[in-house]
Amino acid sequence: MLENEYNKIEDIKHRLYDPMDTTSGQHHESVLHPQTFKIADKWKTENNNDNTKMKKPKISLFKKFFIASVIFFVCALGFAFYMYFTGGIVVSNDNIDITVLGNAFTKGGDKLPLQIEVTNRNNANLELADLLIEYPKGSNDNATDIIRLPRYSVGTIKKGQSVSRNIEVSLFGDEKSVRNVKISLEYHAEGSNAIFKKEKEYPVTISSAPLSLRIEAPDQVTSDQPFSFVITATLNTSLPPDATMLQVTYPNGFVFDSAMPQPTLGNSIWSLASLTQANSLPITIKGRLVGQDADQQVFHAYAGATSSSDLSVVNVVYTSLLQTITITKPFLDVHILVNSQDLPNYTVSGGEMVNASIVWTNNLSTRIDNAQIIVNISGNAFDKNAVNPLEGFYDSENSRIIWDKNTISDLANVEPGKSGVINFNFKPISFIKNSSTIKDPQLSLDVSIRGSQPSVGSTFSDVNNFAKKIIKIASDFQIVSSANFLSGPLPPKAESETRYGVTWTISNTINNVNQAQAKAILPFYITWIGLKEGSRENISYNATTHEVIWNIGTVNSNTGFGSNKEASFIVAIKPSISQVGSVPQLMKDVYLSGIDSFTGTLIKSSYGPITTLLTNDLNFKYGNERVVK
Numbered sequence: 001m002l003e004n005e006y007n008k009i010e011d012i013k014h015r016l017y018d019p020m021d022t023t024s025g026q027h028h029e030s031v032l033h034p035q036t037f038k039i040a041d042k043w044k045t046e047n048n049n050d051n052t053k054m055k056k057p058k059i060s061l062f063k064k065f066f067i068a069s070v071i072f073f074v075c076a077l078g079f080a081f082y083m084y085f086t087g088g089i090v091v092s093n094d095n096i097d098i099t100v101l102g103n104a105f106t107k108g109g110d111k112l113p114l115q116i117e118v119t120n121r122n123n124a125n126l127e128l129a130d131l132l133i134e135y136p137k138g139s140n141d142n143a144t145d146i147i148r149l150p151r152y153s154v155g156t157i158k159k160g161q162s163v164s165r166n167i168e169v170s171l172f173g174d175e176k177s178v179r180n181v182k183i184s185l186e187y188h189a190e191g192s193n194a195i196f197k198k199e200k201e202y203p204v205t206i207s208s209a210p211l212s213l214r215i216e217a218p219d220q221v222t223s224d225q226p227f228s229f230v231i232t233a234t235l236n237t238s239l240p241p242d243a244t245m246l247q248v249t250y251p252n253g254f255v256f257d258s259a260m261p262q263p264t265l266g267n268s269i270w271s272l273a274s275l276t277q278a279n280s281l282p283i284t285i286k287g288r289l290v291g292q293d294a295d296q297q298v299f300h301a302y303a304g305a306t307s308s309s310d311l312s313v314v315n316v317v318y319t320s321l322l323q324t325i326t327i328t329k330p331f332l333d334v335h336i337l338v339n340s341q342d343l344p345n346y347t348v349s350g351g352e353m354v355n356a357s358i359v360w361t362n363n364l365s366t367r368i369d370n371a372q373i374i375v376n377i378s379g380n381a382f383d384k385n386a387v388n389p390l391e392g393f394y395d396s397e398n399s400r401i402i403w404d405k406n407t408i409s410d411l412a413n414v415e416p417g418k419s420g421v422i423n424f425n426f427k428p429i430s431f432i433k434n435s436s437t438i439k440d441p442q443l444s445l446d447v448s449i450r451g452s453q454p455s456v457g458s459t460f461s462d463v464n465n466f467a468k469k470i471i472k473i474a475s476d477f478q479i480v481s482s483a484n485f486l487s488g489p490l491p492p493k494a495e496s497e498t499r500y501g502v503t504w505t506i507s508n509t510i511n512n513v514n515q516a517q518a519k520a521i522l523p524f525y526i527t528w529i530g531l532k533e534g535s536r537e538n539i540s541y542n543a544t545t546h547e548v549i550w551n552i553g554t555v556n557s558n559t560g561f562g563s564n565k566e567a568s569f570i571v572a573i574k575p576s577i578s579q580v581g582s583v584p585q586l587m588k589d590v591y592l593s594g595i596d597s598f599t600g601t602l603i604k605s606s607y608g609p610i611t612t613l614l615t616n617d618l619n620f621k622y623g624n625e626r627v628v629k
Helices: 002-016 061-086
Strands: 096-102 105-107 111-120 126-136 146-148 152-157 162-170 178-189 195-208 211-216 220-222 227-235 244-249 254-260 269-271 281-289 296-306 314-328 332-338 345-349 354-362 368-378 382-388 393-395 400-403 419-428 442-452 461-474 477-487 498-508 513-521 526-531 539-542 547-555 565-573 585-587 590-596 602-607
Touching: 096 178, 096 195, 111 126, 111 152, 111 178, 126 162, 152 162, 211 296, 211 314, 227 244, 227 296, 244 314, 332 368, 332 442, 332 461, 354 368, 354 442, 368 382, 368 419, 477 513, 477 585, 477 590, 477 602, 498 513, 498 547, 498 585, 526 585, 547 565, 565 585
Parallel strands: 105 195, 220 314, 345 461
Antiparallel strands: 096 111, 111 162, 126 146, 126 152, 126 178, 178 195, 211 227, 227 281, 244 269, 244 296, 254 281, 296 314, 332 354, 354 419, 368 400, 368 442, 382 419, 393 400, 442 461, 477 498, 498 565, 513 547, 513 590, 526 565, 539 547, 590 602
16 A cells, blocks of 8 residues: 555656646746847856955944054154153153251241252253242131242252252241141243242141130120120230231120220220230120020130231231120010110100109029019219109119019019019109209119029029110200380280380200201281391291291200390281280290200200280380280
8 A cells, every 4th residue: 555655656746847747737828028048158257357346344433543542652652762762851840859847836926947948850950940938927828818928049950959948937826726838939941931830838837826815705695784705815925026906806786885904996906015925914895795585696806916007907817716605585584664665765854754664574484583673773864862663662872773572572483474564753853943064964774683593592693784774864945935015006006016026035954956946927917027136046037938937056055044045036016906905916836946966856845925915024014915996
C-alpha cells in the first residue's frame, strides 16, 4: 500500500513539471508586446569612474572638536617647552610674597610698628612698584571709613629680590576685636604697561581699648515714668591727641530731662578732655521712655574723636556699647484727669478751682494688699491753703495728699483687674489783684504708688512718680469799656447830636499776650466820629458791619498794675423821637482775644455794653442818661 502511494506522488510530480502536460489545465496568456532582454555571458569589471559610485560619509562635529583640541594641546605644549627652554618672561601674583613682621596684638590707639617685606620669585622684574597701606579709622568696619597712608614708592623689584619698608599704624576697637591692615602692591610687569595688584590682609587683635564704657541702666521701665542711667567712661591708655567726646543716641521714645555733668553740646555730647587713667568719668542721664507695653528701646553710646569742623558728631569711634530697655506695664496703672480730661498738659486760670481725679487699675494677675496712693503737688503757682483732699489726708507740710486703706477701704485688698477713682480739688494762686514777678506759672501733680504682693511676702514694692501732669496757669487778660460826655445837649435830645468819648482799657497779669485784638459793634443809630486827638493806637472802623476793631499786638505781663494800655475814640448819637425816655446803648459788648505766650492757648474775655448812663464820668448826674424831647 505504501508502494502504491509513493508511485502516485511520483506520477504527480512528473506531470507537474512536464511542459506538455494537459492534465492540470494550465493556460498561458500572451503579453501585450514582446520584450527582448540581452543577457551578458560573463561578469564585467566595476568601473571606478562610474557616477553611481557611493560617497564617503562626513566627519562628525565631535570628531572635529576632538581634533581641534588635540591640535591646541600640542601647540600649547610646544609653546610651554619653548618658553621654558628659551627663557620667556612670565609674571604671576603667586610668585610674589608679602610678609608682615610685627606684633599681632596692640592696645587701642597705640602706634603699632610693622615691617613689610616683598619678595619677587618671578623670572622677570617688577617695575614702578608702589606699596599701599590702609586700615579702619575707628572701631567699626565701615568700608568707607578708612585711613590710607601715603604711597611708598618701591621702584623696580628685580627677579629673586626682596625689599622691605617700615610703617606705623594706630588701630582702635573694642577689647579682643580684630582689625585688618590691608597691604597692596601695585606694579608693572617688565615690558608691559598694564598695572597689576597683589593684596594681603594682616589681622591685629586689640588687647585693650583706649577707652572703655560701662552702662548701668534698668532692663525694664514703665512708660512715661522718670528713670536714670549712668554711663562711665574709663581711660585705659593715654588719651589720643584729637578732641575726644562721648556721644549718646537716644531712641525716638526717649524724653530727655537732665544730665550730670551737663552736656557740652545739645543733650547728647560730653567732652572727655578731663578723663585720666586715675579718674573715670560717670555721666548720669535722667529722662522718660514713652511707648507701648513690650516695646524695646535701644540706647547707643560712642566714645571717640570729632572733627575740628563739627564737634557734634563722633567720626572716629574708639569704642561703643548698646543698651536695650523694655517698656512694661506698671503693676498699678494710674491716670490723672484734670477737669475730667486726660491730656498731657492743661491750662487753667489763676484762682480757678481745679477738679482732679486719679483712676487706678491693678494690672497684675495677683492681689495687691495695703495699696497706698500719694499725690505730690508743687509749682510756683501752688497755693497750699487752697487744697481739698476729700477722702484723702492732706499733709500740708510736705504738700501731698495720701490715700490708703484707712481712708478708702478698697485699697486694703486690690484684686486683679480691680479699678477705682479718687478725687481732690485745689486752686492755683490768683494774680488779678496785684502784680507778680513769677515767670511761667505752673503746677505739677506727681503720683506715686506702693503696695505688697502676698506671693512675695510683706515687703513693699515701690514705684515713684508713676504719673505726672503739668498744669500751666494762663494770664488773666481783661478789657474794660467806659464813656464820658463830650458835647451837645445833655441829657441827649431827640433829633439833636450828642457826642461821647469811649475808652477801652486793657489789663494783663502774669504772661505776655501776643496777637491781641478787641472788637465791638456800634448800634445802627450811633455814628462813628473817629479817634480822640493824640491817640496812637491801631483802631479802625468798618462802616458796613459797624464794627470797631483795635489791633493791639503784644501786651506785656503786669499791664494795668502800673502802666495802662488804653485806646479812645468818639461816637455820636442823634436820638429819634421813638427813643424819648429810654437809655440807649452807645456800644454793644466788646470782645478781647490773644495768644498766651507761655501756655500757647487762645485766651478770651468780654465786657458788657455801655449806655448813656455814664457811671465812670465824675461830672455826670443821674437823670441825664434818658433821651428827652
